[in-house]
Each structure stands twice: as structure tokens, then as C-alpha cells.
Amino acid sequence: MTVVSHAQDIDLARLLRPGDSIVVGQACGEPSTLLEGLIAQGAHIGDLSAFVATSFSGIFDPKSAAAVWLSSMGAIGSLRSMSKANAVDIIPCHVSQVAPMITAGDLPCDVAFVQVSPADANGDHSFGLISDYVQAAVARARIVVAEVNDHVPFTLGALLPASQIDHAIEVSRPPVQVPPATIGETDRAIAAYSTSYIDDGAVIQMGVGAVPDAMLQMLVDRRDLGVHSGMVGDGLVDLVEAGAVTNARKRIDRGVTITGALIGTSRLYDFAHRNPEVRMCATSYTHDAGVLSQLDNLVTINSAIEVDLTGQVNAEQSGAAYLGGTGGQVDFVRAGARSPGGRAIMALPATAKGGTVSRITAQLSGPVTTARSEVDVVITEFGAAELRGQNIAERARRLIAIAHPDFQEDLARAAHPIQQRRF
Template sequence: MWGQATAEPLTLTRALVAQRAHFGRLNVFSGIDLSGTLRPEHADHFRFMSYCGAGGNRALAKAGLLDIFPTPYSLLLRDFARAGSRIDVVLVQVAQADEDGMYSLGLANDLLIAAIEQARVVIAEVNPDVPRTYGERRLRPDEIDALVPAAFAPLETPYSVPSPHEERIAEHVASLVDDGATLQVGLGGVAEATLKRLTDRKDLGIHSGIVGDALVDLAESGALTNARKGRDAGRSVAGILMGTKRLYAYADRNPDIVLRGTDETHGAEALRSIERFVAINSAIEVDLTGQANSEVANGDYLGAVGGAPDFLRAAHLSRRGVPVIALRSTAGERSRIVASLSGPASTARCDAGVIVTEHGIADLRGCSLTERMRRMIAIAEPEHREQLERQAHAAR
């Protein structure tokens, strides 16, 4: 296993791929793949495993080569170990050693914390362009079995320009965020556009699995103080940084942002203490009762169960919290508000909260099935509403 997304140690992963024939058969557990390092032809020596079909994993899944773990993010490596498996070797990207000779994990703590505790071998590449971040875990030199210099700059995820539809969705989502709220957001146009609309709020907080460049905008506007979170006062908490050099520069030696492992970012015990927790997640499709498919589209595995179940349930339980699933109402000519899901129910309807499209907001909390259907149809694309009405009536 290795750090995912921007935390991938490219020098090590590319060497592993190039030398794969020397190792025999390897099980490879990878997260979000931004680099395209792994390709279907590497199945000659690799068995691919992941929790998601994001990025380069999509080609592996389409080729039938990706073994998916449909587990909530908070339990991922715990369930992996419970099934009798473990991570033997971890490849990590670290910042240059600090004054104490310790190595920061840089862009991610995330799943790496649990993986390092399981592993018998830790191999690290030192990258001078990786920020030295405040994290849950630093590595002592004696915890690293091999240390190599990085040959590549860390990966970046450029700003995603929101479409007009995403801008309208973001406007609705932003209306649900009050002063003092603590936010969990994903990546993409809706997340970026939502955060940019919150610069006039006061005392916002961040507790999220992933953060991007929009966090810097929020901090520079003065809206992000983390003063009213209920825990980690004054500090933004995340598992992984997925942005550009702007975010990395902001996070470098900055005590106002701290990276943690999944027990802290996604764990129920940590999340239950956060007040006004607004969880903003996405889905591929949502049915008329509120259950959401965030994994499969057109038969292809391209999403994940991910952290949505953890965050949405926490937002339900939080005092004045708001559990949000935001999505565009259509994909091409097809409605993404559907009578029946075409894939798995990644989020159960009992965990459904507030569904948002460019056409409005459907708050399903406390609603009967009949009322849920009515509200969901109202935020569907107008040209699909009549058919959804007929399908809803047939289902009653």
C-alpha cells in the first residue's frame, strides 16, 4: 500500500511497477489514483485492490481487474485486518526531516496511520517540495527501513472550474450553512463553489477527510476560525491535502491545520462531539426515498462507499447539523433522481438528509415515504418529473 492521490510517492511506485517481475505476485492496495501509475497490463504481476474506482482505478475496474472493498471509510483497514489480511509493506512520501530528525507524512495521514502500525516494512521517499505539516504521526528514522530521495514533484489537483449547474447547486448548499458551522466537503466544482460563497460567514470550521485550495480562500477571508467546533478549537482537521502548491504553502509548518488518521477524521467518537456539523457529499444517483448510489454508473465502478455514511450519520446526530447530498439533476439526457437505483445503495435511505440539485433543496428528515417522493420530484429536472410521478404512484 502507499499514500493515495497527492500523497503517492511517485519515485517508489514507478520503480515498483518497473521492477514488478522481480517480486513475484503482489497484492496492491491503492486508493485514489491521480497519476495513472497502475494500468491493466500490470495485472501480469499485481492483484489490484481498492475501496474506490476514482481516477486511474477506473480503467482497472472496467477491465475487471479491481477487487473493491465496499466498506465505510472509518472501518476500511480495521475490517481488512479483521478478515485476516494486513498491509505488509507501506510506501510513503515524507517531507524533509525537521529539527528533531523526525519526518512529517506531509500531504496525508489518512489511511497511512493504520497501515504503518500494521506494516513490517516502511519505505519512504523524501521530497523537498512536500510541506512539513502538523500531523497525528511523524516517523522516527528507526521506523523507516529504507529512505530514498524523490525524483518527482508531488502531484497536484488543479482548481476545478464549476459549471453553471454546479454554481446553482452551490448557491443552494451555501444557504444551509450558518455562522459557526463546521464543514466536511469533498472535491470538485460544487465543493469549491460552495466554499467560495461562504467568505461572509463567521467562525466556520473544517473537519474533513479531504481539503483543497478553497480552504485557503476561506482562511484568508477571515471566515475560517475553527472557534466554535466543540473540539480542535482553532485548527482545521483533515486526512489528506488535495490541491496545488498554494495549499501546500499554506499548510507548511502551519499549526492552524492538522492532519489526522481515519479514526479521527471519520470515526464516530470524534465526529459526535462536533456541533453544527454540515456534511456535504455527492452521489451518482438518488432515488425518490433518499437512498443514494455513489459507486456504479452504467455498470462501471467509478466511485466508492467512502466516507459519506460516516459523515452523513454524524451530521444527523450533530446539534443543528445538516447532512447534505448534492448532485446535478441529470447526466446527459438521463435523470439522476430516479425511481429505482441502477447500482447499489451506498447510503441507506434512513441516513438520507437534505438532497440538493440545481432545482432546489429537498429536506427529507422526518418525512414519510410519500412526502419524500413529492419533495424529490420537485428538485428533479422538469422534463423528467411527470414520469417520476407515474413511477412514484405505481410504487405506492
């Protein structure tokens, strides 16, 4: 293992070959210093490509495409500007498919760039803030380059022995942080309807953003909640401190929050540091159907760009603009809908673009992310539409009822042919 202090001290041309494919740790686990070095030196190496699932660092922008061509499973965070500039290739896939594709070679991985914590007494580093597909990347890569950051917490569950690192750089800088979102009146209304489905002892899965943050604020009076989620934010700390999250009633992983990504601020990172009640896991565990089937009362909350009148969900694209991604939505929608006592919630504002566009729509403007056969409950600020077991005509009626009143008449007119038929 070669240890250097700064990315500029690494001659990446000695490590990378023209045409190499690099898999990068995502979200708050982005190895920022390595990426800055890659963008500075990549053009001189030539024909480099990189895969990152999400990016919040702002390091990637359309100009960085001159140094390294980027691909991703979506356009989340700063990748949205890349998508608008046609500077990123979108690979439609679930987040749970990324690691298997790396292992199989379908997603090339010559080099792994990862961010890790300092080593413990045994010489093991923690993956810190991200443990989803990075383990598969390390196992597959010809060269593993690690950014050892003394600001990264030593989280439990996913460790990287120093012997598996080929080159390391030591840095001391705050990792990427995603502060809690600004919560508005619409977010609170959606959250109020959503939390009515979450009782004491429920196991919850949700993402980060204004609606999830509002929901977490409303759950402080619950007791013995469990958490099994692809990602968690700062709101987890609030729920633990309030005594709401104990994980005490889970059939598996009792007493432990299970997640694959910490997406928040130093408050969350400090909380997770060497905390035995937080376990970082790969997507092969967090999103696995066999694991999720062992969770009773699992309530999953996901978001969408739009939902059509039959219940089809688009969480990826609006017209030509790629705005989101498949993420772990389908895995968790299926799990929540099939969990004994559980529910699968799709939460979204009723309108977009300043209220000029209805997000309950007669026809999707983009792809189907989640099939109507999987969708359980759709919630807007105007209420909840329970779709499970309902025929298409009744689905349309219920979805129109939670659309913004300004669009209900047009939607009813569009639904009229549907409601005249029997299914």
C-alpha cells in the same frame, strides 16, 4: 535505514517477496517514484498485490496489472480506467474501515509504501499530504519503504520517526497535484442551494470537485466557520485568507482545521507547511463517531451517482460500471444529520450523460451506499428536498420536485403506487 537517490537504485527483489501485499499511500500522498519502480520491477518478483484507496497520479493503468495486481475501495481518479478494464478489485468498505482492517489483518499489509517530508531536527518525518490509513500500514508492515520528498510539506499531527523506516529513497519532485475543478452553471446552482444551509459558526465537511469548489467560493462572506473533513482542497486557503474560516467556535480543536488528506496544489501544500492551524489526523479521529458527536452545527456535503424516490443513495456504481466509492459518506451523513444545528447534504446534478438520464430515479441502478433512513437533504440545481422526518410518499413528491422537468412526469407515474399507500 538504507538511503538511495532513485527508485531504480533499489533492487525491490531484495525487499519484496513473491506474494507480498503492499499498502500504498493514496491520493496526493502517493509515493510516485516507488510506484514507478514497482511497476518496472514487479513482474520479475511475481504475484505482488497492492491496495490504494484512490489514485490521481496516472501511474496505475491497465498495463500495470502485469506487474502488480491492484485493489481499492473505489474507482476514483485514474482508478476508473482500471475498473473499466477489470484491472482492479473493489473492496466495498468505508474509508474509516481501512485502517482497522489493516490492523486486524483482514487487509494484508506485508509492505508499506509511503511518501513523507524530510526529517526535522528530532529525526521525525511528517506524513505530509496523507495521514489517513498510512499510520496503520506502517505499524503492521514487515518492511516500511519511505519516499522522502523535499517538495512535501512538513504538516503537523502525524509524524513518522526515522527509526520506523526500513528503507528510504530521497527524491525531489512535485507531489501529485489535483487542481481546482472547472465550475459550470449547474455546479453554481447546486452550490447556492447548499450554502444556504451554512451559517456563521458552522463546521463544514466536504470533498473536492466542482460543486465543493463552487460552494467554498460562496462562503467567503461567512464568519467563524470551522473545518473537520476527511479531505480539503485549495479552497480552504481562500476561506482562511478571507477570514471566513477561523475554527473559533468549535467545541473541540478550537482554532484548528482537522483533516486527513490535502488534495490540491502547491498553494495548499505551502499553506499547510508547519502551519499550527492545520492538523493532519488518521481516520480514527477524522471519521470517528465519538469525535464527530462533539461538533455542533456540523454541515456535511457529499455527492451521489443517483438517489431513488425513497431517498436511497448510490455513490458507487452505475449498472456494471464502478464509478465512485463509499468513502467517508456514511460516517459524515450520520454525523451531520445528528449534530445539534447540523445538516447532512447530498448534492448532485439532476441529470447525467448529457441530460439523457435522470439522477433522481425510481429505482437505483447500483448498490445502496447510504440508507434512506440516514439521508437528510438532497440538492440538485432545481432545489433542495428535505427528507428527514418525511414519509415515503412525501419523500417521493419532494424528490420529483427537484428532478429535471423533462423527467418529472415519468417519475410521478412511477411514484403513483407509492403515493396511493399510507406508511
